[in-house]
Amino acid sequence: MNNKLAVVILAAGEGTRMKSAMPKVLHSLLGRPLLRWVLSSVDTLKPARVCVVIGHRAEEVRQALKDDAITFVEQKQQFGSGHALAQAAGALKNFQGDILVLCGDTPLISGATLKNLYAHHRKCKNSATILSAGMSNPFGYGRICRAGSGMVAGIVEEKDADDSQKKITEINSGIYCFSSPLIWSVLKKIRPDNKKKEYYLTDAIEILNAQGCRTDACCIPSVDETLGVNTRLDLAGAENVARQRALEKLMLSGVTVINPATVSVSFDAKIGRDTVIYPDTIIEGATVIGEGCAIGPGSFIRNSVIGDSVEVRSSYIYDSIVAAGAKIGPFSHLRPGTKLGEAVKVGNFSEVKKSVIGAGSKINHLSYVGDSKVGKGVNIGAGTITCNYDGFHKNETVIDDRVFVGSNVNLVAPVRVGRDAILGAGSTITDDVPPRMLAIARARQVNKTRKKI
Structure with missing residues (x-):
């Protein structure tokens, strides 16, 4: 001092x-x-x-x-x-x-x-x-x-x-x-x-x-x-200078920034070497990104921790933790409180909120997982929804290791699915499913002869 x-x-x-x-x-x-x-x-x-x-x-x-x-x-x-x-x-x-x-x-x-x-x-x-x-x-x-x-x-x-x-x-x-x-x-x-x-x-x-x-x-x-900031124009000019300084600092440390004029990175962010930041990407707050990642194009990350060798393509991530080797996007949304394990995949038009997803699990298409604990090696089929809100409270869904969830499955929380279980496509699961069981919860298909028109 x-x-x-x-x-x-x-x-x-x-x-x-x-x-x-x-x-x-x-x-x-x-x-x-x-x-x-x-x-x-x-x-x-x-x-x-x-x-x-x-x-x-x-x-x-x-x-x-x-x-x-x-x-x-x-x-x-x-x-x-x-x-x-x-x-x-x-x-x-x-x-x-x-x-x-x-x-x-x-x-x-x-x-x-x-x-x-x-x-x-x-x-x-x-x-x-x-x-x-x-x-x-x-x-x-x-x-x-x-x-x-x-x-x-x-x-x-x-x-x-x-x-x-x-x-x-x-x-x-x-x-x-x-x-x-x-x-x-x-x-x-x-x-x-x-x-x-x-x-x-x-x-x-x-x-x-x-x-x-x-x-x-x-x-x-x-x-x-x-330069003092007295108008919104001054603010924009100062931000351009600060943004350029931040990007120059990153590039000199071993980060590749493609088309820097379209990229914005917080001065407080930390990004590892050999990571590539693609155009139209915004990284805000105290975000930490590891080495060898591919971020963008068109991605937004705020106050999150991203491990090594992660891909984030055209996706939004807020206040989340993503472990090494995960692949996110395109068009995925990780909301606050999300934790993805190693090599997790969250694919197009999928949303994860305040959930822990175990290593190697996949949420590849058009799914919503909220207030959930998902084990390792789980497959979440297209169109799956964890129905976490009962109109009064948020409830938890637990899916144990190696569960296979078929397409268009609704899991009405609170509910637990045991390890190695299979949930049939189109099912609405309202009760716990024991380990290694096949659960089917849908009306039986009936084929009827059509009346002649």
């Missing part, structure tokens, strides 16, 4: 341009809230304290991060970035060291860049260091105004910039490192003397300069890292 570093993340804004009832910082990017991306990058610095300034729909943000070691401070009314940071003064006024300040809507900032900023700040013994970036079209961003010495003279916002200042291409990322406790006295001197009548944190730079303090900017080559 770095006892000389504290972090403040500004996450109080309403984000009106998102046109959303949800707090902006909770919008998802590759399965993670925007604020979670910022926190993950901050964690690499191992700060002594992390404060998050919340405001709009504060309780929702608090609940989303309730398991994190975070100090929340509330900005009840939003009067600008300087006012937002000042809300953390009570929590950090006695902190001796440096304060790293970030916005909660800059998800692409990397831990490496933050480390470089902090190292530059410490090495140069600055009172304030700004993370800046070069941008060919800087419209909408605050401009870094440098003095003849090369140090930062001030920052001017787009709405307050004159024509010459608007030509400056070095922009303010909104990420700073300040010396503490100095910054808290500086914030008290900021005045809302601007068109928006807000307390700009950027004004702290001019105040520090007037006090003879050293202010500087650490310029990075990639503007992508500094």
Whole structure:
């Protein structure tokens, strides 16, 4: 832990341009809230304290991060970035060291860049260091105004910039490192003397300069890292960058991604080498996929564990565990709570829900298996249904090892079928079937002579 570093993340804004009832910082990017991306990058610095300034729909943000070691401070009314940071003064006024300040809507900032900023700040013994970036079209961003010495003279916002200042291409990322406790006295001197009548944190730079303090900017080559998310268009652009980073990381680790432009993989997913991800595939959450798998085309997997050498073709899998060698699809659906053993086959238009399927068993066609325990080496015929819901409760079906279930069989739960039994095609099984028995539960066929027409 770095006892000389504290972090403040500004996450109080309403984000009106998102046109959303949800707090902006909770919008998802590759399965993670925007604020979670910022926190993950901050964690690499191992700060002594992390404060998050919340405001709009504060309780929702608090609940989303309730398991994190975070100090929340509330900005009840939003009067600008300087006012937002000042809300953390009570929590950090006695902190001796440096304060790293970030916005909660800059998800692409990397831990490496933050480390470089902090190292530059410490090495140069600055009172304030700004993370800046070069941008060919800087419209909408605050401009870094440098003095003849090369140090930062001030920052001017787009709405307050004159024509010459608007030509400056070095922009303010909104990420700073300040010396503490100095910054808290500086914030008290900021005045809302601007068109928006807000307390700009950027004004702290001019105040520090007037006090003879050293202010500087650490310029990075990639503007992508500094991009803020203010609209749905910004969110889509940030997701494209994050998705490309995730796919590049996978491909460099030995995963083949065919037509990457059509594939989306969560940054938290782990995929083994020699696995091939086919087009139009989405992998979300903390999914783990083993080595030598074939995933897709057209598959969706969320928060699941997939073993080695598994095939998933044009299928959906949620919160499930699939053992090595299983084959799923095309057009299969594994719902939460499903566990497939080794070499299990779940074929076209079959659905499995909250069930355990033993090794080597097959559910090849047009079947529904729910709330069931299926043993090893079982064959589930086409059109089989476990009738698990009686209108009030979900009931369990148990099918022991090596049972052969004929086509179009209904198993009305609760019911148990013993090992090595056979269920005749078209049967509706309402009673337990002992081991090694043949059960037929259907009306006898009667052939009658047709009347002449």
